Amino acid sequence: MELREWTNLPDKMRTKEVRKYYNILVKRSAWFRAKRILDVIVASIMFAVLALPMLIVAVLIKLDSPGPVFFRQERVTQYGRIFRIYKFRTMVNNASRMGTQVTVSNDARITRVGRWLRKLRIDEFPQLFNILAGDMTLVGTRPEVLKYVDAYTPEMYATLLLPAGLTSRTSIAYKDEERLLSNAEDADKVYIEEVLPAKMRYNLESLKKFGLKSDMSVLWNTFVSVIH
Numbered sequence: 001m002e003l004r005e006w007t008n009l010p011d012k013m014r015t016k017e018v019r020k021y022y023n024i025l026v027k028r029s030a031w032f033r034a035k036r037i038l039d040v041i042v043a044s045i046m047f048a049v050l051a052l053p054m055l056i057v058a059v060l061i062k063l064d065s066p067g068p069v070f071f072r073q074e075r076v077t078q079y080g081r082i083f084r085i086y087k088f089r090t091m092v093n094n095a096s097r098m099g100t101q102v103t104v105s106n107d108a109r110i111t112r113v114g115r116w117l118r119k120l121r122i123d124e125f126p127q128l129f130n131i132l133a134g135d136m137t138l139v140g141t142r143p144e145v146l147k148y149v150d151a152y153t154p155e156m157y158a159t160l161l162l163p164a165g166l167t168s169r170t171s172i173a174y175k176d177e178e179r180l181l182s183n184a185e186d187a188d189k190v191y192i193e194e195v196l197p198a199k200m201r202y203n204l205e206s207l208k209k210f211g212l213k214s215d216m217s218v219l220w221n222t223f224v225s226v227i228h
Contacts, residue, residue: 001036001078001137001163003029010080013157021158021207031211038215039138043131054125057088057117064113067093070126075143077164083135085143085164086126090114121226127166139215140165141203144196151192152200159203162210167222170202 003025006014025032058069071089074082091109110118117123130136136143143164165171174195206214 001032001039001134003032003161004079012154013079013160015154015157017153017155018158018161021204022161024208025161025210028210034212035137035215036134039131042138043128047128047132050125050128053122057122057125060113061089061111061117065092065111071123074146075164076146076149076160077135077143078160078162080149080160082146083130083143083164085136086129088114088117088123088126090117090123124166131166135163136166137163138166139168139218141168141206142171147188148192148196151196153197155204156200158207159200161207167218168203169206169218169221170199172218172221172225173202174199 003022006019006022009018009022061069067089069089071087071091072084073087075085077083090111091107091114092111114123127136131138140162141159141164149160206218
């Protein structure tokens, strides 16, 4: 994981709005490199510990509903690169063709096992593969689909200076995001116009605090949040 030279950034990111965040990361380039080492070490340990539970979850998903064990979807990571994110499937097969790309509370597409997996955040475990592959990092902005990235303001593109994250302060603050969208007539519209800008304020503020101390704090708070 490296911070590119300013002139090598995508055109949409070489703006004055992004530059102030870029300058912050340049001053903390040592952690930028060390962060990848921490990602690999922690993700490897977590995978070793969770391998058997993940196998059990895979069996439960197959017994609960027809379809694949994993849900794969194209998301956007560092510098606007497209990658395929892995999650345990929590909805009926081909759910994305049946409605919006955001999930609302009491979504009829969610399976019985899926509802339990989402509540405990177990559906996110397969993203350890994405971290080991270098597509994601432990702490960073949660990856969006291209449709929502296209709605970014110039400043929001600063979040793409880092790889997409497994968790973040935003994830903790908006862990009940589905409830916010449950009564929306047009969930996509509400997400883009209201939820996304609010989440991005957290993400951009986190960029200003980029460093080891901030990442450790987020990881601990994520653990506490899930336990609660």
